[in-house]
Amino acid sequence: MLRVPRVKPDGGGTITFFLALGAGRxxxxxxxxxxxxxxxxxxxxxxxxxxxxxxxTRLASGELEDGLVVLSML
Structure with missing residues (x-):
């Protein structure tokens, strides 16, 4: 799992990571x-x-935004 952190202007941030799906990501x-x-x-x-x-679960149900699975904090 690769992580690429980014900081948003409002003080929060996003972490981008890749979910392994067999040979794909x-x-x-x-x-x-x-x-x-x-x-x-x-x-x-x-x-x-x-x-x-x-x-x-979101990927299986097709819940993508611009080709990304978007998550928020638990």
């Missing part, structure tokens, strides 16, 4: 309210299994 974006990239990455790592489960 699906890009996912997690919106957070954390002020630092380190905090957001730590949050993603702590809840990685749950976010992957939610992302797979």
């Amino acid at each position: 699906q890009m996912c974006r997690l919106a957070t309210t954390y002020q630092t990239q380190k905090q957001a990455l730590s949050y993603l790592q702590r809840h990685r299994t749950e976010f992957e489960r939610i992302a797979r």
Whole structure:
């Protein structure tokens, strides 16, 4: 799982990661309210299994925005 952090102007940020699907990959974006990239990455790592489960469910149901699975904090 690759993570690419970005900070939004409102102080929150997004973490982009790839969900492994056999030989393929699906890009996912997690919106957070954390002020630092380190905090957001730590949050993603702590809840990685749950976010992957939610992302797979949304992908299976076709819930994509511009080709991305969009998630928010639990």
